[in-house]
Amino acid sequence: MIELGEIKLKNRDSVLEARNKIHTLARDLRFDSITAARLASVSSDIIRKMAYTDKDNRPGIIITLDQMKATEHPVLKLKYVSKGFGLLEGLRLPDSLFDGVTTSGSGEDVTYIEVFMMLPDPGFKPTKDFIAGASELVGRLTREELYQELEASYAKLRSQSLQIIHTERLRTLGTMAAGIAHELNNPMMGILNYVQYCLKHTAADNKKHPVLRDAEKEIRRCIYIVDNLLAFSRTEKVDSNRKENANCASIIDRILRLLSYKISTEHVSITRKYAEKIPAILIDVNKIEQVFLNLFNNALDAMKRRDKKEIHIEMQRKGNYLHVSIADTGIGINPGDIPKIFDPFFTTKEPGKGTGLGLSIVSSIIQEHAGKIECESEPGQGTTFKIFLPIFFE
Numbered sequence: 001m002i003e004l005g006e007i008k009l010k011n012r013d014s015v016l017e018a019r020n021k022i023h024t025l026a027r028d029l030r031f032d033s034i035t036a037a038r039l040a041s042v043s044s045d046i047i048r049k050m051a052y053t054d055k056d057n058r059p060g061i062i063i064t065l066d067q068m069k070a071t072e073h074p075v076l077k078l079k080y081v082s083k084g085f086g087l088l089e090g091l092r093l094p095d096s097l098f099d100g101v102t103t104s105g106s107g108e109d110v111t112y113i114e115v116f117m118m119l120p121d122p123g124f125k126p127t128k129d130f131i132a133g134a135s136e137l138v139g140r141l142t143r144e145e146l147y148q149e150l151e152a153s154y155a156k157l158r159s160q161s162l163q164i165i166h167t168e169r170l171r172t173l174g175t176m177a178a179g180i181a182h183e184l185n186n187p188m189m190g191i192l193n194y195v196q197y198c199l200k201h202t203a204a205d206n207k208k209h210p211v212l213r214d215a216e217k218e219i220r221r222c223i224y225i226v227d228n229l230l231a232f233s234r235t236e237k238v239d240s241n242r243k244e245n246a247n248c249a250s251i252i253d254r255i256l257r258l259l260s261y262k263i264s265t266e267h268v269s270i271t272r273k274y275a276e277k278i279p280a281i282l283i284d285v286n287k288i289e290q291v292f293l294n295l296f297n298n299a300l301d302a303m304k305r306r307d308k309k310e311i312h313i314e315m316q317r318k319g320n321y322l323h324v325s326i327a328d329t330g331i332g333i334n335p336g337d338i339p340k341i342f343d344p345f346f347t348t349k350e351p352g353k354g355t356g357l358g359l360s361i362v363s364s365i366i367q368e369h370a371g372k373i374e375c376e377s378e379p380g381q382g383t384t385f386k387i388f389l390p391i392f393f394e
Helices: 012-026 033-041 043-050 065-070 074-087 128-200 208-233 248-258 260-265 285-302 358-368
Strands: 061-063 101-103 113-115 243-246 269-274 281-284 310-318 321-328 372-378 382-390
Touching: 128 208, 243 248, 243 285, 248 260, 248 269, 248 285, 248 310, 248 321, 281 285, 281 382, 285 310, 285 321, 285 358, 285 382, 358 372
Parallel strands: 269 310
Antiparallel strands: 061 101, 101 113, 243 281, 310 321, 321 382, 372 382
């Protein structure tokens, strides 16, 4: 048998009856062997495109075309039109080819529809209507598939175009930031030196002393912002001479020791769950330290006004990547802000509390290491950052 499908009917007698009908129709007209072979060659493609299975692969039930059309369930009708017979309406095919369809459930639980067809023995020739209808079906399916491929290609092209535009904007912004930072850095250092000189020659009980202290603090904050601008503007790749095999678990432990005073005074609970064998990876240790320091500081800031203050750290190998997860119980991030948190100068902190460069620098460092970083968060439910660093750095 050259099969285009298999008629699903309620019993064996119905199958035999339908087969006899097809054989009778097949004798009506003669077609050359090339036409028959062409129709047979597309059979597997038709079945592949026409068959739909649900995610649980549940066994189907038999329902006739008349029952399908007469059903009172709107969801069933919708599925039947959009996934099944919508492609078949108007085709000149013998009714016997569509005596049965299979669904994955009953009522509104339908998730797929399968249509099954059969081609006669090689000794018989298919009818003109059968060939014309099947050819039209193949054409419809092909057009639909090409349209879907076109839509997917357009979406991919649009995404890549936006990424290129975004990259160029960041490059321009980095150049501007570097120029501004260099222009500000020297006068800021000069002002800081003058303020520190005044502090040195001002008695602690003098009313000007606290004012000078505040001035020193704010100048240092400005210098910190300038340093971040410079760090953001640097676009060079990780220096191969600065790379070394290092254990990220040890780096995290070292950063947590540096923050131990802040962690203890704010009563933050730290939970670490490391896999038994954490592979060493080739990294710029200083830059990866900066990544974790930024993430932990952000987590601590997000939990300042929370009763429950916990940071959960997990580390394990996933394929050729080292996966590090840092979750906090902070205030969380609004869904609309998540796509922007790695953009430069974007911050969810209160005015004056953040520069908006920390996560931009984090993202840049991770990309320099051929890794990726993801963020999951819900308002009031905390935030989780997931970092993937390649174990085999190239």
